[in-house]
Amino acid sequence: MMVPLLAIDQLSVGFNTDNGEVTVVESLSLTAKEGETICIVGESGSGKSVASQSILRLLGENGIIQQGEIRFKGDNLLNKSEKELRLIRGRDIAIIFQEPMTALNPVFTVGHQLREAITLHSKRKGREATEYAIDLLRQVGIPRPESVMRDYPHTLSGGMRQRAVIAMAIASKPQLLIADEPTTALDVTVQAQILQLLKGLQEGSGTTILLITHDLGVVAEMADTVVVMYAGQIVEQADAGSLFDRPLHPYTQGLIHAMPSLQTRTGVNDERLESIPGTVPALNRLPQGCRFHPRCAYSQDICKQSSPPLVTAGDNRLVRCWLASLPTSSEPYATSGGQAL
Amino acid sequence: MLPYITRRLLISIPVLLGITVISFIIMKLAPGNPVDMLIDPNTPPELLDAKKEMLGLNSSFIVQYWHWLSGLLHGQLGYSFSSYAPVAGMIGERIGPTLLLALTALLIGLLIAIPLGIASAVRHNKAFDHTMTGLAFVGLSIPPFFLGLGLIYLFTLKVHWLPTGGMSTLGGEGGIGDTLRHLILPASVLAVGIVGKKIRYIRASMLDVLGQEYLRTARAKGVKESLVVYKHALRNALLPILTVIGTEIPVLLGGSILVEQIFQWPGIGQLTMQSILSRDYPTLMALNLAAAIVVMASNLVTDILYSFADPRIQYR
Amino acid sequence: MTTNTVIHEDALAARSALPIARLDNVRTYYPIRKGVFSRTDGYVRAVDGVTLNIYPGETLGLVGESGCGKSSIGRTILRLEDVHEGRIWFNEEEITHYSDRRMKPLRTQMQLIFQDPYASLNPRQRIGELLAEPLRAHKLSDSRGTAMEVDHLLDLVGLPRASKERFPHEFSGGQRQRIGIARALSVQPKLIVCDEPVSALDVSIQAQILNLLQDLQKELGLTYLFIAHGLGAVKYISTRIAVMYLGQIVELGDKNSLFDSPRHPYTKLLLEANPVSHPRLRQREKVVLEGEAPNPADPPKGCRFHTRCPYAQAKCQEEEPRLDGSLHAAACHYPLW
Numbered sequence: 001m002m003v004p005l006l007a008i009d010q011l012s013v014g015f016n017t018d019n020g021e022v023t024v025v026e027s028l029s030l031t032a033k034e035g036e037t038i039c040i041v042g043e044s045g046s047g048k049s050v051a052s053q054s055i056l057r058l059l060g061e062n063g064i065i066q067q068g069e070i071r072f073k074g075d076n077l078l079n080k081s082e083k084e085l086r087l088i089r090g091r092d093i094a095i096i097f098q099e100p101m102t103a104l105n106p107v108f109t110v111g112h113q114l115r116e117a118i119t120l121h122s123k124r125k126g127r128e129a130t131e132y133a134i135d136l137l138r139q140v141g142i143p144r145p146e147s148v149m150r151d152y153p154h155t156l157s158g159g160m161r162q163r164a165v166i167a168m169a170i171a172s173k174p175q176l177l178i179a180d181e182p183t184t185a186l187d188v189t190v191q192a193q194i195l196q197l198l199k200g201l202q203e204g205s206g207t208t209i210l211l212i213t214h215d216l217g218v219v220a221e222m223a224d225t226v227v228v229m230y231a232g233q234i235v236e237q238a239d240a241g242s243l244f245d246r247p248l249h250p251y252t253q254g255l256i257h258a259m260p261s262l263q264t265r266t267g268v269n270d271e272r273l274e275s276i277p278g279t280v281p282a283l284n285r286l287p288q289g290c291r292f293h294p295r296c297a298y299s300q301d302i303c304k305q306s307s308p309p310l311v312t313a314g315d316n317r318l319v320r321c322w323l324a325s326l327p328t329s330s331e332p333y334a335t336s337g338g339q340a341l
Numbered sequence: 342m343l344p345y346i347t348r349r350l351l352i353s354i355p356v357l358l359g360i361t362v363i364s365f366i367i368m369k370l371a372p373g374n375p376v377d378m379l380i381d382p383n384t385p386p387e388l389l390d391a392k393k394e395m396l397g398l399n400s401s402f403i404v405q406y407w408h409w410l411s412g413l414l415h416g417q418l419g420y421s422f423s424s425y426a427p428v429a430g431m432i433g434e435r436i437g438p439t440l441l442l443a444l445t446a447l448l449i450g451l452l453i454a455i456p457l458g459i460a461s462a463v464r465h466n467k468a469f470d471h472t473m474t475g476l477a478f479v480g481l482s483i484p485p486f487f488l489g490l491g492l493i494y495l496f497t498l499k500v501h502w503l504p505t506g507g508m509s510t511l512g513g514e515g516g517i518g519d520t521l522r523h524l525i526l527p528a529s530v531l532a533v534g535i536v537g538k539k540i541r542y543i544r545a546s547m548l549d550v551l552g553q554e555y556l557r558t559a560r561a562k563g564v565k566e567s568l569v570v571y572k573h574a575l576r577n578a579l580l581p582i583l584t585v586i587g588t589e590i591p592v593l594l595g596g597s598i599l600v601e602q603i604f605q606w607p608g609i610g611q612l613t614m615q616s617i618l619s620r621d622y623p624t625l626m627a628l629n630l631a632a633a634i635v636v637m638a639s640n641l642v643t644d645i646l647y648s649f650a651d652p653r654i655q656y657r
Numbered sequence: 658m659t660t661n662t663v664i665h666e667d668a669l670a671a672r673s674a675l676p677i678a679r680l681d682n683v684r685t686y687y688p689i690r691k692g693v694f695s696r697t698d699g700y701v702r703a704v705d706g707v708t709l710n711i712y713p714g715e716t717l718g719l720v721g722e723s724g725c726g727k728s729s730i731g732r733t734i735l736r737l738e739d740v741h742e743g744r745i746w747f748n749e750e751e752i753t754h755y756s757d758r759r760m761k762p763l764r765t766q767m768q769l770i771f772q773d774p775y776a777s778l779n780p781r782q783r784i785g786e787l788l789a790e791p792l793r794a795h796k797l798s799d800s801r802g803t804a805m806e807v808d809h810l811l812d813l814v815g816l817p818r819a820s821k822e823r824f825p826h827e828f829s830g831g832q833r834q835r836i837g838i839a840r841a842l843s844v845q846p847k848l849i850v851c852d853e854p855v856s857a858l859d860v861s862i863q864a865q866i867l868n869l870l871q872d873l874q875k876e877l878g879l880t881y882l883f884i885a886h887g888l889g890a891v892k893y894i895s896t897r898i899a900v901m902y903l904g905q906i907v908e909l910g911d912k913n914s915l916f917d918s919p920r921h922p923y924t925k926l927l928l929e930a931n932p933v934s935h936p937r938l939r940q941r942e943k944v945v946l947e948g949e950a951p952n953p954a955d956p957p958k959g960c961r962f963h964t965r966c967p968y969a970q971a972k973c974q975e976e977e978p979r980l981d982g983s984l985h986a987a988a989c990h991y992p993l994w
Contacts, residue, residue, distance in 0.1 A: 043859040058557055061465075082566070090563035097561075102554040106653055107576045117562045143948075152652035157949055168562065187722040187886060189946045192930035196945055214860060217889075217932025221939060240936040258864035260889030261934040262916060272871070273893060275864030279829045295861075344693045351693070 003074040006032040011068030037209040039219045042229035091121040094169035098181035100161035104153035111149030121172040136167040159190035180212045231291040237318040248319040345656035364629040375422040375620045419623035428627045439608030443593040445528040450535030458543025480537025489603040506605035527604040547578040587643025591636040676710035683743030703729035705904035716881040718895030726904040731850040765844035772853035774837035778825040785821025810839040831862035850882045903961040910985030920987035
């Protein structure tokens with residue numbers, strides 16, 4: 001069997017807080033094949049960003065990897081020294097962050113920061129590095145790249161900054177590109193441009209993209225495989241088509257139905273959006289049993305008592321729900337498609 | 342940029358005028374006058390009065406102020422009431438030693454505070470950080486006169502390494518080496534206060550920058566941790582520090598008044614004390630004006646430097 | 658087609674009433690200052706010639722890219738900005754040049770809900786106090802009445818009554834937005850300007866707030882100006898929609914008509930930029946709106962959109978198109994239909 005590009009196995013990550021250690025990602029496993037786009041979708045506090053930052057160990061001093069393995073081409077990244085990991089960062093695995101406004105250093109020019117990314121991992125120097133930098137800016141669709149090289153980040157719009165960040169990320173043609181909410185801070189028009197850019201770059205290079213987002217629209221546009229996270233756990237995993245066709249977990253159903261869509265017609269004030277009641281639980285005050293049960297319309301006694309396992313549900317699908325695990329009660333809910341929510 | 346500077350300079354004119362009016366009022370409100378301070382208490386009152394008349398002290402407040410101001414507008418700072426020397430010359434003579442003392446102290450202070458502040462921030466909440474925060478507090482709270490006297494006791498009376506005061510050895514050859522030896526103690530006393538204040542400031546500023554996302558971007562690119570700190574973070578952390586250095590210069594000049602007294606350093610500070618004690622109005626007015634100009638100029642220079650250091654700031 | 662006719666009738670019925678707020682050729686400019694004496698060196702034309710009626714009971718959605726001036730319109734209607742030119746009416750009363758003192762009695766009738774409710778809530782004030790304050794400021798009830806009114810407001814927005822003893826930081830984002838809504842409702846307004854009220858919230862919470870806003874509208878007969886860049890939310894909640902580009906309204910029509918068959922090329926591209934709702938609907942060769950909006954201090958001559966418009970012709974560079982007066986109006990020389 002071929003070794004997958006990225007395999008995360010039973011990863012748990014915690015953070016040191018004033019009230020002790022809090023686990024933010026619990027027993028997360030996923031694999032990403034070469035050239036695929038895998039989306040982790042979830043709301044604030046779901047642990048999706050933390051999971052993605054663990055891959056390059058960029059959690060900061062308060063983050064603790066409690067257990068698990070992160071294998072990149074078979075090598076466990078968690079066993080690598082800081083020095084070995086530095087060679088992988090930016091070269092084999094690159095990352096794009098959410099806020100283009102704060103992701104670039106304000107006191108260095110775009111060109112300086114881009115050239116730094118180039119010279120760190122290649123033999124290109126001086127003029128050659130500058131020319132490659134200009135070429136990268138052109139590839140990500142920045143007009144007048146020569147003059148943008150000399151600009152400071154604050155003079156660029158959000159969309160242009162995000163393009164510059166992407167240029168930095170693709171400088172060494174990484175095999176894995178992690179994009180953490182890359183379009184959340186942008187207008188829909190610019191979002192469409194950036195998503196199209198990412199798709200185009202992927203087609204050209206076969207890069208695997210791990211896309212972190214809270215927006216199901218972005219998932220619908222981009223994902224091959226979707227991982228849905230809630231309160232630190234994977235609650236569902238499926239290929240994108242199946243997930244939108246027939247979401248299995250009540251939370252996924254709720255998310256899909258809560259998304260106001262442009263494609264469906266709506267009347268005036270006579271139709272309600274289906275919403276998920278309540279709020280996302282704080283990670284230090286998680287409910288007992290299934291973490292979603294206080295907000296779930298199908299909640300039963302067992303859901304309040306013990307946490308459901310992540311089980312297989314059909315072809316390449318996983319779901320963490322007692323209703324799917326217990327054969328007796330799976331029927332009425334699996335077909336409901338969340339209508340009753 | 343140029344319009345901005347012009348505007349700042351234009352604004353400073355009325356501000357400076359206002360400052361001279363206020364200092365004049367405060368000076369006049371203080372009890373006593375130069376003549377009483379100068380002369381033997383047994384001098385007959387007619388003589389005192391004649392003296393006052395001569396110095397223009399008998400005319401009204403407004404006339405006196407106007408007299409001083411018109412002199413200023415003609416480039417005349419007047420003559421000292423106590424030494425009869427031209428005030429401009431007196432200040433000119435004293436400004437060099439004071440600048441030497443203040444800038445040396447600033448340099449020593451920053452050379453110590455910046456690395457320690459950064460190290461403290463990088464080792465946030467570790468033993469080193471706590472030690473530094475504690476030492477900074479000690480440096481900040483120790484009174485300069487106490488520290489000064491302590492150092493004199495130690496280095497002069499006990500081990501005889503350094504002179505007690507002054508700027509050169511009496512009857513000696515002078516020279517740079519001699520001046521430096523005299524400079525060490527007063528500059529150290531001033532520097533301790535600076536270090537105490539700045540360590541905490543630089544640590545806070547660095548801590549703030551260390552939490553910024555662009556550092557994560559740099560790490561994600563594969564930049565070495567030392568470069569992340571000393572290149573990417575430091576440039577940003579130094580920006581607010583620049584402001585503090587600018588505001589520190591006037592404070593330093595104020596602080597040197599005391600230190601110059603302790604070490605008999607022949608600078609502006611000593612002159613200020615003497616002028617206050619003898620109610621030497623022309624000298625005091627000139628010193629006040631000079632202090633105000635220094636404060637405003639250092640603020641302006643700081644702002645200008647800031648705009649060079651931080652590309653996001655543009656003055657129009 | 659049936660829904661469409663119903664909506665048209667609704668929209669027509671609304672229009673037979675007098676508008677609650679009316680803008681006539683309004684321009685809101687922000688000066689750019691320069692030089693030694695800070696003389697004005699041009700203007701950012703945030704709102705540049707907008708004529709708009711808001712009818713009682715409707716929700717007028719206002720969409721456009723960031724910087725298009727949609728928030729400025731909201732603030733202009735509330736007279737939180739001074740207009741450069743044009744006239745503003747509220748309930749048939751011209752308020753264009755009203756002083757703060759003359760505006761004060763009208764302030765109870767128009768309220769604003771912000772994107773980030775937390776920034777607008779005093780962190781040291783308990784919720785009860787925060788909700789009672791506007792009632793006292795406008796002398797709307799005595800102290801016993803105030804306590805009852807606060808309970809009533811909390812009921813309305815679906816927060817437990819015990820919330821009044823707590824502080825803003827104890828609430829989640831969605832709950833804070835509920836508090837923001839309750840505060841806006843406390844003075845019994847007729848018109849509420851909602852400026853991106855759900856943009857900062859989690860998806861599952863957005864739907865709750867949108868539903869709440871809609872319930873409140875029905876219950877209290879409110880009129881909304883709903884400003885947002887998220888097209889889905891706008892489509893869900895609005896009756897009519899205005900699309901803005903560089904300080905001007907480029908298209909105005911009832912919701913379904915505008916979303917189903919946009920007339921202005923900008924609207925069409927804006928809609929296409931919105932992500933699909935199902936992977937099956939992905940387009941291989943999606944037409945995306947290229948580039949970014951020009952500087953509002955120096956808008957292009959002629960049609961402001963011509964620099965990015967795939968259909969632009971010579972006339973578009975010369976002549977500025979006006980919003981035609983039809984029910985589904987577009988400001989375009991060559992509309993799509």
